[in-house]
Amino acid sequence: MRKLGCLGxxxxxxxxxxxxxxxxxxxxxxPLAGKTSFTVPDGASLAATADRLQKQGAIASAxxxxxxARVFGASTGIKAGEYRIPAHLSQADILKLLQGGKTLxxxxxxxxxxxxxxxxxxxxxxxxxxxxxDVPEEGSILPDSYSHQRGEARSAILARMQRDMREYLAAAxxxxxxxIAVTTPTEALVLASIVEKETGKAAERRKVAAVxxxxxxxxxxxxxxxxxxxxxxxxxxxxxxxxxxxxRARNDYNTYAMTGLPKGPICNPGRASIDAVxxxxxxxxLYFVADGTGGHVFADTLAQHNANVAKWRQLRRDRGI
Numbered sequence: 001m002r003k004l005g006c007l008g009x010x011x012x013x014x015x016x017x018x019x020x021x022x023x024x025x026x027x028x029x030x031p032l033a034g035k036t037s038f039t040v041p042d043g044a045s046l047a048a049t050a051d052r053l054q055k056q057g058a059i060a061s062a063x064x065x066x067x068x069a070r071v072f073g074a075s076t077g078i079k080a081g082e083y084r085i086p087a088h089l090s091q092a093d094i095l096k097l098l099q100g101g102k103t104l105x106x107x108x109x110x111x112x113x114x115x116x117x118x119x120x121x122x123x124x125x126x127x128x129x130x131x132x133x134d135v136p137e138e139g140s141i142l143p144d145s146y147s148h149q150r151g152e153a154r155s156a157i158l159a160r161m162q163r164d165m166r167e168y169l170a171a172a173x174x175x176x177x178x179x180i181a182v183t184t185p186t187e188a189l190v191l192a193s194i195v196e197k198e199t200g201k202a203a204e205r206r207k208v209a210a211v212x213x214x215x216x217x218x219x220x221x222x223x224x225x226x227x228x229x230x231x232x233x234x235x236x237x238x239x240x241x242x243x244x245x246x247x248r249a250r251n252d253y254n255t256y257a258m259t260g261l262p263k264g265p266i267c268n269p270g271r272a273s274i275d276a277v278x279x280x281x282x283x284x285x286l287y288f289v290a291d292g293t294g295g296h297v298f299a300d301t302l303a304q305h306n307a308n309v310a311k312w313r314q315l316r317r318d319r320g321i
Contacts, residue, residue, distance in 0.1 A: 026068045029088045032058045037104055039150060042080045049078060049098065058085050058094060065091050079103075082128075082150045105147050108157060112143045112270030113196040115235020119161070119268065129154045136161075138235070139189045139265025142168055168271060176278040181213035182261075188277050191216075193265035194255075196273040197226035201295045205272055210280035211288055211298065220286065222255035230266040 036056060040049055046069060050062035059065045068091060078095075081103030085094060108126050110119055120135045128150035136158060142165035148157055173185045182188045191212060199208045212222055228246050229238045231253045247256050252263035287305035288296040292315045299305040 026072050026090070026092050028090055030058060030090050030094070031060050032056075032085060032087050032089060035084060035086050037082055037150075038085050039082045040078055040080045040098060044078070044080065046078060053094065058089070059091055065095075069095055082106075103149065106150070107145045107147050109145045110141055110143045110161065110268065112273065113193075113267045114141075114143060115230075115267045116141065117234050117236065123154045123157060126154070126157075128152075129157065131155055133158050139193055139268055140165055141268040143268055143270045165268075169274060172271075172274050172278055177280070180278060180280065181216040182277060187261060188274065189269065190261045190265050192269035192273040192277045193267045194222065194224045194226060194262075195276055196269040197267055198224060199296065202272060204295055205276040206279065206281040207283055207285065207298060208288065208296070209273070209276040210283045211285050213277070213280045214284065214286055216260065218286075219259055221257075221259050222261075224255050226266055227253045227255040227262050230262075235267050 036058065038053065038056060038058065047062075047066055050059070050065045050069075053059045053065065054062040072092065072095075076099045078098040079101035081101065083097055083102070084104045085097065089097070106126070106128060108122055110122065114122075116136045116138045119141050120133060123129065123133055126148070129148060129152055131153045133154045141158075141161045144161075144164065146157055146161060169185050169189060173188060176188070180188075182191055191209070194212060195205060195209045199205055212224070214220075215222055225242065228242055228249070229235075231249075231251050232238065232246065247254075250257045253266065255262060283298070284300050285298040287299040287302065287308075289299075289305065289308050289312050291297045292312065297308045297311075299308055
């Protein structure tokens with residue numbers, strides 16, 4: 001009996017030791033030397049995932065990982081997606097990561113005012129996406145940060161960008177202020193693209209929109225410099241001063257040579273510029289010019305405007321421009 005008791009004690013000690021080392025192995029420092037991205041395909045099993053984790057060096061043994069996962073926490077399934085695994089992450093934390101579904105977030109960022117040729121460039125440069133896209137219609141993209149997963153089609157991201165613009169424009173139009181200068185959502189989008197290019201100051205956006213709205217209602221040329229540049233570069237920076245011949249050029253966009261709105265948008269305007277056009281500030285201003293601080297000074301009459309322009313030119317001379 002004493003011998004059996006000793007054997008039982010030894011077995012119990014052995015079991016405790018096995019459990020101790022299993023816990024140490026499961027929660028201990030992993031072998032991964034540096035952070036890595038790891039993708040769990042749709043429908044992947046725990047066994048297949050363990051084999052791929054071992055091949056990428058995130059765990060030492062797929063067999064031990066599967067065994068210990070069953071003991072310590074495999075009741076919750078793993079979720080498909082791309083994950084960022086930090087260096088030396090334990091097996092326990094790797095399983096929690098894959099079960100939690102906190103996948104790696106990748107983004108294509110479209111700033112307000114970005115022209116469609118550059119939207120396409122950003123999509124084509126985004127790593128992990130598949131397929132190619134053509135340059136989308138100008139003004140059809142809603143500026144925002146668009147998340148995506150590795151392997152997603154560029155065409156799917158583009159479709160989401162365009163859907164968001166359609167939905168936002170429709171919702172904004174339904175809340176437009178009565179008596180505004182534009183008569184259709186398309187016209188609102190065109191004017192918003194000009195406002196977007198003319199000012200980056202949020203505080204004056206509605207006033208810039210009001211100036212152009214006032215000019216439209218009176219049949220005065222908009223005379224917006226960005227509309228001169230658009231047919232030359234399709235919205236990319238010109239990189240130089242505008243030539244007099246370009247100011248006089250007759251085309252579907254140059255608002256120095258035509259009254260009314262240009263043929264179409266000259267960029268992809270953001271929400272705030274769309275909102276400004278649909279609810280412009282109540283002002284009689286018809287002119288504005290840069291004030292040297294990144295904003296503009298506004299005027300109701302041509303005489304006031306000419307005086308403001310003279311001040312701006314003197315400021316440029318003082319700065320050696």
